[in-house]
Amino acid sequence: MITFMVGVALLIVGYFTYGKFVERVFGVKDARPTPAYVNQDGVDYVPMNTRKNSLIQLLNIAGTGPVFGPILGALYGPVAFIWIVVGCIFAGAVHDYLTGMISIRNKGAHLPALASKFLGGAMKHVVNAFAILLLLLVGTVFVSTPASLIHLLIDGRVAIGFILAAIFIYYIFATLMPVDKIIGRFYPYFGAILLLSSAGVGAMLLFTGAPIPELTLSNLHPDNAPVLPLxxxxITCGALSGFHATQTPIISRTTKAEPQGRKIFYGMMIAEGIIAMIWAAAAMSLFNGPVGLNEILAAGGPGAVVTEVSTLLLGSVAGTLAVIGVIVLPITSGDTAFRSARMIIAEYFSIAQKKVSSRLWIALPLFAISVVFTQIDFNLLWRYFSWANQATAVIALFVGAMYLYIARKNYFIALIPGAFMLVMVITYILNAQIGFGLSWPVAWTGGIIGATVLVVMFFRQGNKQRERNLPLEVDVSDYEEKAS
Structure with missing residues (x-):
């Protein structure tokens, strides 16, 4: 239990210390007008207050990642706590903060546009296709997982196909409606439910004295479990997730002032890390170790663990509310995944989104493709999603590093975690059966060499951008009176 409590404490301290340091490195400008005012359109660019933006951001980035991922990660034992804490403070929260703030400085631009500007024009097309694929995978995963949870909650009394259809119908409305009509109005309440249910599970773990295992030298590397890079x-959401880079522009377009960014972007990633710690601890302590956890996972997947943990710790009524809180997570991330995909395509083709018809003809094909994706085996879909997710995180971290490199600021805060994860991303896909299936020695060699080459290319591109005197932000001086 000491490992768990120290980990949560470090996350909180990290927000007030390293988060403040990252904010100073970036250099916020209180008086600079934000896209919420400069580009206000009543659909995607709408000023909203910090409380709303923070809770919506938390729901947008969370999905089932900080619940399902840590439950599966619990099979590795307490070493999972290290990745959640270190990854969240030094990688995930930095990733979210920089992508959010750089987007604010560039009219609320999405990752493909930012990659094109800072990493080179060719990257726009690559990252655009990659981001759309990731968002379709996310949207599909976040249709399937809440549907399965609802199916379990009601003991299979309603056909899962009907539940899937209902979720898709909701997603269509949420994707097309102005951001302040559904997302801005209801999601803060959903965010509160999520926080309360997670806090309830965490409090009962402590109150009941659950045997949360401690980190020791003997369990630092579990037997028969290749910790690196698996x-x-x-565990992606809750530590580092490229999906977040696709979500932050939704809120970068509704943020009123730059100083709010640390709470909205860095702070909500820390909150997600705490949620991940709670669910990892619950999965480690309530099922008699990895063997018992494996049995329940084999029987009903992570959804069965969520149901069992919630009812065991909180009772039938409060436990059901906690499960509902977890169901809300993927639904409120799935709809924003499709919304982000619509916005990215509209941005790529320069299609104004004021008219509903313009939004509709972009969104409907996305939903049609996602329906097809639901027919793919979920475990295979999740593996591809996990790799695409971390590959996108690497791209976003390199965008942040390039921005700071051109500005002659401390770019190491993004480059070090970006380069580390680049090695992991290349190594994983070279070894994995969904990739090239090479042996671990060959995969590690390829990962290190590949990452080294790409880091060298990063510096070459950065020097070119410095020589070009690339503007880091969009000039909004003409809009200062409007913003005020």
Whole structure:
């Protein structure tokens, strides 16, 4: 239990210390107008207050990642706590903060546009296709997982196909409606439910004296479990997730002032890390170790663990509310995944989104493709999602590092975690059966060499951008009076 409590404490301290340091490195400008005012359109660019933006951001980035991922990561034992804490403070929260703030400085631009500007024009097309694929995978995963949880909650009394259809119908409305009509109005309440249910599970773990295992030298590397790099692809949300880079522009377009960014972007990633710690601890302590956890996972997947943990710790009524809180997570991330995909495509083709018809003809094909994706085996879908997720995180971290490199600021805060994860991303896909299936020695060699080459290319591109005197932000001086 000491490992767990120290980990949560470190996350909180990290927000007030390293988060403040990252904010100073970036250099916020209180008086600079934000896209919420400069580009206000009543659909995607709408000023909203910090409380709303923070809770919506938490729901947007969370999904089932900080619940399902840590439950699966619990199979590795307490070493999972290290990745959640270190990854969240030094990688995930930095990733979220920089992508959010750089987007604010560039009219609320999405990752493909930012990659094109800072990493080179060719990257726009690559990252655009990659981001759309990731968002379709996310949207599909976040249709399937809440549907399965609802199916379990009501003991299979309603056909899962009907539940899937209902979720898709909701997603269509949420994707097309102005951001303040559904997302801005209801999601803060859903965010509160999520926080309360997670806090309830965490409090009962402490109150009941659950045997949360401690980190020791003997369990630092569990038997028959190759921690590196597999742990980084098991626990993504809650530590580091490229999906977040696709979500932050939704809120970068509704943020009123730059100083709010640390609470909205860095702070909500820390909150997600705490949620991940709670669910990892619950999965480690309530099922008699990895063997018992494996049995329940084999029987009903992570959804069965969520149901069992919630009812065991909170009772039938409060436990059901906690499960509902977890169901809300993927639903409120799935709809924003499709919304982000719509916005990215509209941005790529320069299609104004004021008219509903313009939003509709972009969104409907996305939903049609996602329906097809639901027919793919979920475990295979999740593996591809996990790799694509971390590959996108690497791209976003390199965008942040390039921005700071051109500005002659401390770019190491993004480059070090970006380069580390680049090695992991290349190594994983070279070894994995969904990739090239090479042996671990060959995969590690390829990962290190590949990452080294790409880091060298990063510096070459950065020097070119410095020579070009690339503007880091969009000039909004003409809009200062409007913003005020």
């Amino acid at each position: 742990l980084f692809f098991t």
